[in-house]
Amino acid sequence: MTPEIATAIFLTIATAATPLLIAALGELVVERSGVLNLGVEGMMVMGAVTGFGAAQITGSAYLGIVAAIICGALFSLLFGILTLSLATNQVATGLSLTLLGLGASGMIGENFIGLPGVKLKAIEIPLLSDIPVIGKVLFSQDLIFYISILLTIAIWYFVFRTRAGLTLRSVGDNHTSAHALGINVLKVRYLAVMFGGACAGLAGAHLSLVYTPQWTENMTAGRGWIALALVVFASWRPLRIVAGAYLFGAVTIAQFHAQAQGVAIPSQLLSSLPYIATIIVLVLISTNKRMTMKNTPASLGKPFVPDR
Amino acid sequence: MAASEIAQRKQLLAVESLTKVFGTLKANDGVDFDIDEGEIHALLGENGAGKSTLVKMLFGTLQPDGGQILWRGNPQIITKPSFARQLGIGMVFQHFSLFDSLSVAENIALSLDAATPLSKVSAEAERVADKYGLSINAEAMVGDLSVGERQRVEIIRCLLQQPDLIILDEPTSVLTPQESERLFETLELLRREGKSILYISHKLDEVKRLCDRATVLRHGKVVGHCIPSEETPSSLAAMMVGENIHTIRKVADEAAGARETVFSVNKLSQPPTGPFSTALKDITFDVPAGEVFGIAGVAGNGQFELFEALSGERLQKDASMILLRGEAIGNKTINERRMAGAAFSPEERFGHAAVATLSLADNVLLSRHASDAKAYLSGGLLRIAKPSALKSTLARIVKTMDVRKSGDNPDAGTLSGGNLQKLILGREFDRQPSLLIVDQPTWGVDAGAAARIRQSLIDLSKSGSAVVVISQDLDELLEMCDRIAVMSEGEMSEPQQASTVTRETLGLLMGGANAGQAA
Numbered sequence: 035m036t037p038e039i040a041t042a043i044f045l046t047i048a049t050a051a052t053p054l055l056i057a058a059l060g061e062l063v064v065e066r067s068g069v070l071n072l073g074v075e076g077m078m079v080m081g082a083v084t085g086f087g088a089a090q091i092t093g094s095a096y097l098g099i100v101a102a103i104i105c106g107a108l109f110s111l112l113f114g115i116l117t118l119s120l121a122t123n124q125v126a127t128g129l130s131l132t133l134l135g136l137g138a139s140g141m142i143g144e145n146f147i148g149l150p151g152v153k154l155k156a157i158e159i160p161l162l163s164d165i166p167v168i169g170k171v172l173f174s175q176d177l178i179f180y181i182s183i184l185l186t187i188a189i190w191y192f193v194f195r196t197r198a199g200l201t202l203r204s205v206g207d208n209h210t211s212a213h214a215l216g217i218n219v220l221k222v223r224y225l226a227v228m229f230g231g232a233c234a235g236l237a238g239a240h241l242s243l244v245y246t247p248q249w250t251e252n253m254t255a256g257r258g259w260i261a262l263a264l265v266v267f268a269s270w271r272p273l274r275i276v277a278g279a280y281l282f283g284a285v286t287i288a289q290f291h292a293q294a295q296g297v298a299i300p301s302q303l304l305s306s307l308p309y310i311a312t313i314i315v316l317v318l319i320s321t322n323k324r325m326t327m328k329n330t331p332a333s334l335g336k337p338f339v340p341d342r
Numbered sequence: 343m344a345a346s347e348i349a350q351r352k353q354l355l356a357v358e359s360l361t362k363v364f365g366t367l368k369a370n371d372g373v374d375f376d377i378d379e380g381e382i383h384a385l386l387g388e389n390g391a392g393k394s395t396l397v398k399m400l401f402g403t404l405q406p407d408g409g410q411i412l413w414r415g416n417p418q419i420i421t422k423p424s425f426a427r428q429l430g431i432g433m434v435f436q437h438f439s440l441f442d443s444l445s446v447a448e449n450i451a452l453s454l455d456a457a458t459p460l461s462k463v464s465a466e467a468e469r470v471a472d473k474y475g476l477s478i479n480a481e482a483m484v485g486d487l488s489v490g491e492r493q494r495v496e497i498i499r500c501l502l503q504q505p506d507l508i509i510l511d512e513p514t515s516v517l518t519p520q521e522s523e524r525l526f527e528t529l530e531l532l533r534r535e536g537k538s539i540l541y542i543s544h545k546l547d548e549v550k551r552l553c554d555r556a557t558v559l560r561h562g563k564v565v566g567h568c569i570p571s572e573e574t575p576s577s578l579a580a581m582m583v584g585e586n587i588h589t590i591r592k593v594a595d596e597a598a599g600a601r602e603t604v605f606s607v608n609k610l611s612q613p614p615t616g617p618f619s620t621a622l623k624d625i626t627f628d629v630p631a632g633e634v635f636g637i638a639g640v641a642g643n644g645q646f647e648l649f650e651a652l653s654g655e656r657l658q659k660d661a662s663m664i665l666l667r668g669e670a671i672g673n674k675t676i677n678e679r680r681m682a683g684a685a686f687s688p689e690e691r692f693g694h695a696a697v698a699t700l701s702l703a704d705n706v707l708l709s710r711h712a713s714d715a716k717a718y719l720s721g722g723l724l725r726i727a728k729p730s731a732l733k734s735t736l737a738r739i740v741k742t743m744d745v746r747k748s749g750d751n752p753d754a755g756t757l758s759g760g761n762l763q764k765l766i767l768g769r770e771f772d773r774q775p776s777l778l779i780v781d782q783p784t785w786g787v788d789a790g791a792a793a794r795i796r797q798s799l800i801d802l803s804k805s806g807s808a809v810v811v812i813s814q815d816l817d818e819l820l821e822m823c824d825r826i827a828v829m830s831e832g833e834m835s836e837p838q839q840a841s842t843v844t845r846e847t848l849g850l851l852m853g854g855a856n857a858g859q860a861a
Contacts, residue, residue, distance in 0.1 A: 197456055204441050204452050211439035214403065215453055216423035328443050328483060 041170045043287065048175065049245055051283030052182045053078070053237040057261035058268070058275045059182075059189050060233020065265055066193060067226035068206035068333040072128025073113055075258025076135020077231050081106045081238025083139040086249045089152040098152065099178070099239045106235020107228045109135065114227040118220050121337040132258065140251045151247030154178065178240045185233075190272040202226060206331030209338040219338050234258070260309065267316030269329045274319065282312040351378035353415065354538050355400075355431075355507055360409035362395050368562050369395040372409065375557040375564060377507065382529060382539045384549040384570060386582055387559035388788040393542050396559070397509055400540075401433045402426040427453075432505030434496045434513060442485035449484055450499045470501050474528050489640065490521040497528070508532065509540045514548060518640055519816070519849035526552055544582070544789070545817075546575040558582055583789050601630040604808035605684075605777045610663045610672075612651055620644040620832045622651065627827060627837060629777070629808040634800060636823030636840065637812040640852055644832035645812045646689070649781045652810070653686040654679045666777060677712035685709075685775035687766055689782040689812075691759065695766045698755030702747070703732040705754050706739070706769050713773065739768035744794065760791030767795060771802055778802060779810040784818060796822045816848060830854045 057074055064071050071077075084105035089098030113131050116122045154176045162173040193199040205212045205222045213219050241257070242249055260282060268274035285308040293301055320326055356376035362369045370392045377383045387393045398404040400411065402420040410417045413429050420426050423433075440449050447464040454463065464480040471478045476494040484492060493513065500508055510529075514522040529539055529552065543549055549556055550570045558566045558581045566581050610625040622644055629635045639645055650656040652664065658672035665671065666682050676686070686709075688694040696705045707718055707727055718732055719725045736751065743764040747757055754762060763783065770778055783799065784792035800822055803809045813819050819826050825837040828851035835851045 195460070197451070197460060200444070200448055200452060200460070203444065203448075207441040207443045208439075211441060212452075214423070214435065214439040216402075216427075217452075327485070330443070332443060 037167045044171050046287050047283040050286045051279040052179050053240040054261050055182045055279035057234045057237035058264040059185055060230035061265045064226050064230035066202050066206045067223045068331050069223050070124045070335040073131025074234050074261050076132035077106045077109050077234035078238040078258045079139045079254045080109050080135045081235030082242040083143040085239030086242035095152045095154040095243050098243055102235040102239030103232045107232040110227050110231020114224050118223050121339050124335050143249045146249035153247040154243045176244050186272050186276050209333045269320050269326050278312055278316050282308045285311045354379045356412040358410050360406050363407050371562040373564050377538050380536045382541055382553045384553035384556035385542045386556050391559040392562040427503050430506035432500035432503050433509045434500050440484045446482050446495050447480040453499050467498055471498050507538045511542045518852045519845050546578045601632055603628045604631050605629040606665045608663055620647055622647055623833045625834045631806050632803050634803045634809045634823045636819035636826040638819050639829035643829045645829050652779050680713040683776035685770035685778045687780040691762050696754045701751045703736045703751050706732055706736055739772055743768035760787040763787050777808045781812045828852050
């Protein structure tokens with residue numbers, strides 16, 4: 035394999051992995067606060083349609099990204115108000131959010147179908163992008179790729195090394211105790227939920243501005259659900275999410291090539307391979323019960339109502 | 343402590359006519375008291391007397407509706423816990439407010455002010471721990487610690503904030519006597535350093551041993567201030583309850599030893615049933631007719647699993663591990679055991695012993711539809727309940743056990759803990775079982791109802807039944823049992839004669855010493 039081909043393969047893998055990585059990192063923060071938001075798919079698709087539309091209207095892919103982030107955060111705020119302030123069931127509310135997002139994005143995007151999109155351009159980082167192989171792979175990418183890498187490191191540091199991250203984990207572990215210590219549980223959760231929404235919106239923008247710069251209805255195609263599964267199977271740890279997302283991306287690309295080569299395996303089976311492979315690997319690495327117990331937010335999905 | 347010494351002390355905290363109203367209930371009604379520097383002050387009262395409400399107002403998690411709090415003579419409005427901490431008030435909670443999946447150091451860091459770097463918390467925690475004899479590993483995960491160790495973490499967490507006043511809410515309810523003794527030494531050390539302690543308890547001997555002054559609450563009102571060392575446990579109890587509690591009559595039994603064995607457990611062993619469950623190891627004991635057999639132990643040493651095995655919630659492969667009147671019942675279901683003459687009262691009242699949303703009469707049917715099918719069911723295979731028969735049984739239980747309820751046949755959920763427990767036990771007494779097994783009979787029950795429950799258990803044994811009582815309350819067991827065995831890590835000690843055994847021996851057995859070492 036020549037360096038050029040290796041580089042090209044990595045670039046396609048990174049493109050497939052980036053939206054999953056960003057959406058899953060956002061959901062990790064949400065779940066670490068003890069909230070289960072099953073609306074990732076809906077927030078992502080809303081981000082995708084908003085990002086596409088804003089880029090169309092303004093002609094700037096960057097403004098598209100900003101719009102998608104704001105849209106994702108606002109959309110998740112709806113979930114926040116329902117589940118946090120009104121203490122509705124998080125599972126049912128999250129599912130509704132996905133259904134709402136899929137429906138609303140289809141309606142908003144009706145006129146976008148078939149329009150050529152605005153593609154987010156790669157940014158070549160001076161000097162670094164001239165390094166052979168690595169330069170092309172790591173330093174000639176689009177903005178969202180850079181964000182995804184910085185986000186991984188930042189979230190890992192935030193969750194495990196900062197006081198604010200400790201507060202986040204404490205709220206997810208035992209919201210009653212956190213409240214007793216004087217931590218504003220609902221405020222922490224609102225911030226976490228909106229951060230997760232913003233990430234999902236950004237992930238959606240990646241789909242409609244980088245992955246396939248156009249709008250098609252339902253274009254997230256279940257990536258929101260994969261992001262959710264990644265969080266659980268990665269035991270709520272950021273670095274494992276990177277591994278899971280890139281594994282998923284790699285198998286996705288591999289099966290595309292296999293289909294193109296006409297390998298004698300039914301295409302449906304090949305299309306399901308990335309999902310199967312990711313789940314198997316993540317299940318295998320999360321067999322350590324103790325580690326899983328230590329990292330699972332104990333109050334995940336439980337509504338918190340401050341006592342009198 | 344000499345009176346002149348007390349007079350020289352400076353007042354730290356004073357509470358003046360503090361009032362808190364929930365709906366129509368006055369949880370605190372004009373409460374007055376004060377604490378001096380270097381004083382251990384007891385707040386005595388039954389469950390529901392308003393102790394927790396008062397403490398929550400002092401710590402800022404509740405806002406008073408009237409009255410004021412003076413700190414070093416200045417009125418303060420304590421709006422939130424962080425402000426209470428800033429003033430110098432620290433709190434050790436009754437139900438621990440720790441985070442299981444975080445390390446000891448992380449738990450401690452959460453309650454320190456944000457300026458303390460996370461990296462310095464461990465060293466600081468260990469320094470304070472050593473100073474007060476509270477050994478602890480700062481890197482351990484809290485979920486792995488024992489109850490006593492968790493309490494130490496709570497105390498260290500509180501001490502690191504350098505409070506002038508430390509509030510302890512029922513601190514010894516989860517400790518062995520030896521662990522309690524260690525706690526008292528720490529508290530006395532703190533008092534010598536001039537710190538003040540507000541000690542909330544309903545254990546009278548502890549208050550007498552430890553506290554300089556006491557304030558007694560009843561139904562939200564202060565009913566008296568006293569100096570515990572000048573009172574007797576029964577005079578303190580009378581203040582708390584408002585009447586003299588009937589002391590329990592236990593007449594020595596002449597025929598002891600000569601009676602037939604009703605219930606025996608032979609080498610009962612069972613593997614752990616879940617990740618946080620205790621295995622049962624070779625448990626063997628006999629209970630003759632007319633005996634109250636006590637099972638003591640710190641929570642989580644297999645009592646819950648033992649109750650499950652004895653009641654038939656979990657069946658044994660080897661039926662002969664459990665014998666009732668010589669019949670092997672180890673593989674029999676709960677109802678089959680009931681029909682053989684056994685009755686059970688589990689620890690959890692709702693979800694186990696009773697259903698909150700069903701009426702009291704329906705709750706009576708729940709445990710008796712099989713054992714008394716003739717009385718309560720009609721219609722052959724249709725098994726239709728007979729409401730009139732249930733109602734008359736309910737009326738009988740309510741009368742004999744003095745169950746206080748609103749309305750004729752209300753939902754079980756409307757009863758207070760003590761009244762519900764009286765109903766649950768009354769339901770079983772009413773059958774005249776030859777064996778009754780009860781887990782935590784007076785947990786969360788006020789002193790008056792608790793005395794009645796204990797007396798009725800003794801009365802049942804007098805009538806010729808075997809009674810097994812599982813409890814964490816040593817005083818209760820010493821008061822009513824003939825013999826007491828101790829569970830520790832799933833093993834049961836040799837039964838001890840209640841009339842001769844010392845609390846120290848039981849405490850050592852609870853801590854895992856074998857009978858030879860303890861005696």
